[in-house]
Amino acid sequence: MHAEWRRCRVGLDYHIAIERHHYSVPHRFARREVEARLTARTVEIFLKGERIAVHMRGSGNGRHTTIPEHMPSSHRRYGEWTPAKIRQEAEPIGPMLSLLVEKVIQARPHPE
Secondary structure: OOOEEEEEEOOOOOEEEEOOEEEEOOHHHOOOEEEEEEOOOEEEEEEOOEEEEEEEOOOOOOOEEOOHHHOOHHHHOOOOOOHHHHHHHHOOOOHHHHHHHHHHHHHOOOOO
């Protein structure tokens, strides 16, 4: 099986970008330089020779693949706040909040 290696820097959001797709690593490795091993089906991420994350390979659609355990606990609690849940919570408050929520959801890759 053919594998390709790439050096990457982990972003503040604890993800690396590979061909327009973002893969998470444990948040404590933010800003670190890592090596990614790419195959047709997987992305493995290594720090100093130790594998710190593995993902199924995603398409280059600008999306994020995030393992909840990689998130700090302060971020994990927002994981259940999907766009549908945000809309549902805004609706009883009023139409202006619903409009604002819709604008934010459309404008942001992570509306939560």
